[in-house]
Amino acid sequence: MPWWTRNNLRLIQNNLRDIDVAADIDALIREWESFSCNAVMVGAGGISSFFPTKLPYQRPSPYLKGDFLGELTEKCHQKGIRVFARFDFSKTHESLFPEHPGWYYRSPAGEAIRYHDTVQTCPCGEYQQTLSLNVIREVLESYPVDGVFFNMFGFQTKDYSNRYHGICHCAGCRERFYAYCGEKLPEREDWNDPVYLKYADFKEQITGGILESIHALVQEINPEVAVCTYRHRGADVVRSESNSAVDRPYPFWLYSASENVDAVMGSFPDKIISNCLINATDIFYRFTGVSQELCKIRLYESIASGSGLDFCIIGVFEDYPDRENFPAVQKIFRFHREHEEYFGRFTSCARLTLVKPERPGKEYFGLYRALKEAHLLFDVLREIQLKDRLDSLCSRRVVILPSPECLDGTQARTLMDSGVKLFYTAVTRNAPILSQLGVQFEGTMEETRAGYLSTREKEVFRSFPSRGWVILDRMFGLLHTAAGRELLPLVLPARFGPPERCFGHRPGEHPGALITCQGRAALLPWGVGELYYQYGYEDHKNLFLDLLRFLSDELCPLSTNAPAQVEIFYGGCGEGKKLLQLLNLTGFNGVTFFPPVPLSGLEVTVDCAQEPRNLRMLTQDAAPAWTYEDGKLHLSLPILNDYLALVLEE
Numbered sequence: 280m281p282w283w284t285r286n287n288l289r290l291i292q293n294n295l296r297d298i299d300v301a302a303d304i305d306a307l308i309r310e311w312e313s314f315s316c317n318a319v320m321v322g323a324g325g326i327s328s329f330f331p332t333k334l335p336y337q338r339p340s341p342y343l344k345g346d347f348l349g350e351l352t353e354k355c356h357q358k359g360i361r362v363f364a365r366f367d368f369s370k371t372h373e374s375l376f377p378e379h380p381g382w383y384y385r386s387p388a389g390e391a392i393r394y395h396d397t398v399q400t401c402p403c404g405e406y407q408q409t410l411s412l413n414v415i416r417e418v419l420e421s422y423p424v425d426g427v428f429f430n431m432f433g434f435q436t437k438d439y440s441n442r443y444h445g446i447c448h449c450a451g452c453r454e455r456f457y458a459y460c461g462e463k464l465p466e467r468e469d470w471n472d473p474v475y476l477k478y479a480d481f482k483e484q485i486t487g488g489i490l491e492s493i494h495a496l497v498q499e500i501n502p503e504v505a506v507c508t509y510r511h512r513g514a515d516v517v518r519s520e521s522n523s524a525v526d527r528p529y530p531f532w533l534y535s536a537s538e539n540v541d542a543v544m545g546s547f548p549d550k551i552i553s554n555c556l557i558n559a560t561d562i563f564y565r566f567t568g569v570s571q572e573l574c575k576i577r578l579y580e581s582i583a584s585g586s587g588l589d590f591c592i593i594g595v596f597e598d599y600p601d602r603e604n605f606p607a608v609q610k611i612f613r614f615h616r617e618h619e620e621y622f623g624r625f626t627s628c629a630r631l632t633l634v635k636p637e638r639p640g641k642e643y644f645g646l647y648r649a650l651k652e653a654h655l656l657f658d659v660l661r662e663i664q665l666k667d668r669l670d671s672l673c674s675r676r677v678v679i680l681p682s683p684e685c686l687d688g689t690q691a692r693t694l695m696d697s698g699v700k701l702f703y704t705a706v707t708r709n710a711p712i713l714s715q716l717g718v719q720f721e722g723t724m725e726e727t728r729a730g731y732l733s734t735r736e737k738e739v740f741r742s743f744p745s746r747g748w749v750i751l752d753r754m755f756g757l758l759h760t761a762a763g764r765e766l767l768p769l770v771l772p773a774r775f776g777p778p779e780r781c782f783g784h785r786p787g788e789h790p791g792a793l794i795t796c797q798g799r800a801a802l803l804p805w806g807v808g809e810l811y812y813q814y815g816y817e818d819h820k821n822l823f824l825d826l827l828r829f830l831s832d833e834l835c836p837l838s839t840n841a842p843a844q845v846e847i848f849y850g851g852c853g854e855g856k857k858l859l860q861l862l863n864l865t866g867f868n869g870v871t872f873f874p875p876v877p878l879s880g881l882e883v884t885v886d887c888a889q890e891p892r893n894l895r896m897l898t899q900d901a902a903p904a905w906t907y908e909d910g911k912l913h914l915s916l917p918i919l920n921d922y923l924a925l926v927l928e929e
Contacts, residue, residue: 282361282425283505283516286551286623288587289612290363292320293595294565297327297340300347302595304354310596311360314609315616319355320428320591323348323364324414326371326397334417336379336410338372352422361425363507364418368411369431370397382406384435385449387466394438402434402485403451411489412496419500426505427497428518433486433510436468439562441526446478456481470638487512507553517543517550518589521577522557523569530812533867536580537846538647538659542635544585544625545658546668551623554581555589558604565593567601572872574604576864578611579922583848583860585625588615618897621858621926626851628836630676631657634665634685642681642705645808649820650679652843655827655835656850665690673697676831681808683710691715695799700830704823705806707756716795717762718802724755724789727805731770731784732791732822739766739829742821749818756804757789767791767822792826801830836886845878845919849885857927859883863919878919887912889929897924 291311293299299322311319322329328339330348340347352362373396376383382404383391392399400406415427437443446452448464456464456478465475490506490513497504507516519539532538536554543552556577558568568574578588590608592599615622633650635643650657660668662685669690672678677700680686686694691701691712706713709720731748734740743749748770755769769787774780793802803826811819828834837849837859844865852858861883863875890907901917903925916923 281503281505281515283551286585286587287615287619288318288516288551288553288589289314289316289615290318290320290553290555290587290589291316292363292365292555292589292591294591294593295322295329295365296594298342299595300329300340300343302597304347304351306597307351307595308354308358308360311355312358314590314605315612316360316588317616318361318363318425320363320365320426321348321351323366323418323424323427325367325369325411325430330418330421332414332417334410334413336371336375336406337414338374348418349422352424356423363426363428363505364422364424365428365430366411366414367430368400368407368414369435370394370399371406372396373398379406381450383449384444384447386444387446387448389448390444392435392438392444394440399435399438401447401449401451402482402489403447403449403455405451407489412492415493415496416500419497419504423501424504426507426516427493429490429493429508432490432508434482455485459484486510490514511543511547511550515550517547517552518555519543519552520555520557521581523560523573525561525563529870530815531867531869532644533576533864534580534647534651534846536577536586537584537651538644540581540584540586541659542661545627545632546635546661546664552586553589554584554586555591556581556608558590558592558601566599568592568604570872571604571607572866572874575607575611575921576862576867576872578608579860579862580846582611582615582622583846583862583924585623587623588612614898618924621852621856621897621924624852625858627656627658628850628857629656629658630834630836631655631679632660632672632675632677633657633679634681635659635661636682636685637662639681640809641812642806642808645806645810645812645819646679646681646704646823647808649808649811649823651846652820653824654837654839654841654843654845654847656837656847669693672699675699676834677702677827679704679827681705683708683712683802686712688712688715691800695796700798701800702827702830703800703802704808706758706802706804707754707806713758716800716802717760718793718795719759719761721757721759721789724757727751727753727755727772729772729775730755730787732767733770733786734767734822736766740822740825742825743818746818749822750816751791751805752810752814753806755789755791758793758802758804759789760793760795763793763795765790765793766826792822794830798830801826837883839881839883841878841881841883845881847883852926855929857885857929859885859914859925859927861916861919861923863921875921881916881919883914883916885912885914885927886910887927887929891927891929893926893928895926895928897926898922 494513521535559565734743773783848860866873866875904915
C-alpha cells in the first residue's frame with residue numbers, strides 16, 4: 280500500500296518566498312523536528328523555481344545560488360521527513376507574457392490579470408495543459424520527493440486583492456467551450472442560466488482532465504509519489520483549508536475543520552484528507568496568526584474527524600514575527616505522534632447521513648451545526664457521490680437532504696424500500712421528486728416576515744410545551760399532501776407597527792411540515808437550516824430535531840449530558856476498539872475565542888454489545904468511572920479542559 284494511505288500525516292507547510300532559498304536549511308529542519316512533523320511542503324516550481332531548472336518557461340528565484348530543493352529533500356530524508364513539492368501554475372512571471380499570450384486568462388473585455396510582476400494563466404492554455412507536466416516531470420526525475428501539491432488549481436476569476444475580473448474569455452476557453460456544447464461563453468456567473476450550468480460542467484471536465492493527466496504522469500515516473508490538491512479527481516490526498524479572513528461575514532463558522540474532513544471522509548473512502556490550518560489572520564495579514572484557542576480547535580477537529588495534522592505559515596521560522604501559536608501546535612502534533620495508532624483509520628458509527636449539495640449554502644451549514652450541537656453522530660456525503668455511494672446509505676436510519684433535487688425518484692425509492700427515512704428541508708421550489716412523494720407544489724410565498732408556524736402538535740414538537748408559535752422568515756413553499764400528515768400549520772402574517780395595530784393573524788392553509796410515504800419521508804417547505812445558521816434561534820433547531828426524532832428513533836449510539844458547546848466524536852479506531860473524543864468549545868462567544876471553561880460532571884452513555892475489557896485515557900491520567908448494564912456503557916468522565924480522548928477496548 281502507498282505510504283500515504285496510513286493517514287498519519289503531520290505536515291508543516293512553509294509557504295516559501297523567493298528570498299527563502301537563502302535560508303539555513305539545517306535550522307529549518309531543526310524547527311520542523313520541534314513540531315514532531317513527519318512531512319513538509321515547500322515550493323518547487325510554477326511562479327518561481329526553487330531549483331536550477333533547465334526549462335525556458337520556468338523562472339528561478341533571483342536569490343537562488345545552489346539547489347535549494349535538492350539539498351532540502353536530501354537532508355529531510357536523512358531525518359525521516361517526507362517532502363511535498365509545491366507547484367503553482369496559476370501565474371507566471373510577466374516576462375513570458377509578450378511571447379505567449381495564449382497561455383493567459385482574458386476578461387470578457389480582453390484584459391489580462393496582472394498582479395505585481397505576475398500574469399494569471401488559464402487552464403485552457405498551453406502552459407497549464409501541457410507545459411506544466413514538463414515542469415512536474417523535471418522535478419520528479421531530478422529529486423526523490425514524496426508528494427506533489429498544486430495550489431490555486433482551476434479557473435481563477437479574482438486577483439490577490441479579491442477583485443473579481445469575470446469569466447475567462449481567452450481563445451482557448453472560447454474554442455474549447457464551443458466544441459464542448461456548441462455555445463458561446465456566458466457573460467455572468469448565473470446559476471439560473473442553462474449555459475452557465477454547462478460552463479460549470481465544462482470547467483470540471485477541463486480541470487479534472489489536467490489532474491488525471493498529472494496523476495498518470497506521476498504514476499509513470501514514481502507511483503510512490505502522492506498527488507495532493509484541493510480537488511478529488513486525480514488526487515490521492517485531498518487538501519482543504521481552515522482559514523480566516525477579516526472581510527468574511529458573520530456568523531463565524533466554528534466547525535470549519537470538522538466539516539472539511541467529514542465531506543471527504545464520507546464521500547471518497549479511497550482517498551485521505553489533509554485539512555490545513557492556515558495560521559494567518561488573512562491573506563493580507565500573513566505574518567500574524569489567529570488566536571491560539573481557535574488554532575487548537577481546528578487542529579483537534581481535524582484529527583478527531585479523520586484528517587492528519589497540517590499547519591502552514593508564510594516564509595521560514597527565522598524571521599516569522601508571531602510564534603504565539605507554536606507551543607500549542609507542537610503539543611498537539613506531539614500528542615498525535617504518541618498516539619497515531621488510534622487516528623486516521625476511523626470507521627463510522629453514524630446512523631444519519633447529511634447530504635452536501637454541490638453549492639452548499641446556509642441551509643446545509645445550519646443543519647450541520649444543529650446536528651453537532653445535538654450530539655447526533657452523522658456522516659456527510661457530497662451530492663455528486665450519491666449515485667456511487669447509494670448502497671452505503673441503505674443501512675442508515677435517516678438521510679437528510681437540504682434540497683429537493685439531491686435524489687432522483689429511483690434513488691429515493693431504493694432508499695425508502697430498504698427502510699431508510701428521507702428528510703427534505705428547504706423545499707421552496709418544485710422538483711420531480713415531490714409528485715413521487717405524494718406532495719403537490721402550489722407555488723412559493725415570497726414574503727413571510729411577521730408570519731409564524733404553530734407548534735400545536737405537541738406529541739411531535741416536544742420542545743415547545745409552552746410556546747405555541749415559532750417565527751417564520753424568508754421563502755415558504757406552498758405544499759399539500761393527500762396521502763400523509765400535515766403538521767406545523769402556517770400562521771399568516773398580520774399587521775405590525777404600533778402595538779395598537781398588532782392583531783389580525785389568521786391560520787393559513789398550508790403546513791410547515793409534512794410526513795408522507797407511510798412515514799418514510801418528511802419535508803419542511805422552508806429553510807430551517809438557513810434560519811438557524813443566520814439567526815441562531817434554538818426554536819428552529821428544535822423544530823428540526825423534534826421532527827427528526829419523530830421520523831425515526833435510535834438515531835445515535837450515544838447520549839450525553841454535555842452542553843451543546845461540546846463537540847463529540849465517536850467511531851471505530853481499530854479491531855475491537857472505539858475512540859470517544861470530546862472537544863470543549865465553551866471559550867467561543869460568537870466573535871472572540873477565550874480559553875474554554877473546564878467542565879465537570881460530564882456523562883456519556885454508548886451502545887456496547889459487550890462489556891469493555893479496558894478503557895484507556897489518552898489525554899490525562901484520571902480514568903473515567905463506568906458501569907455496564909444491558910448493552911449500555913455508562914461513563915462518568917474526568918474534567919474536560921480543552922480536549923479529551925478515551926479508547927474503549929471491547
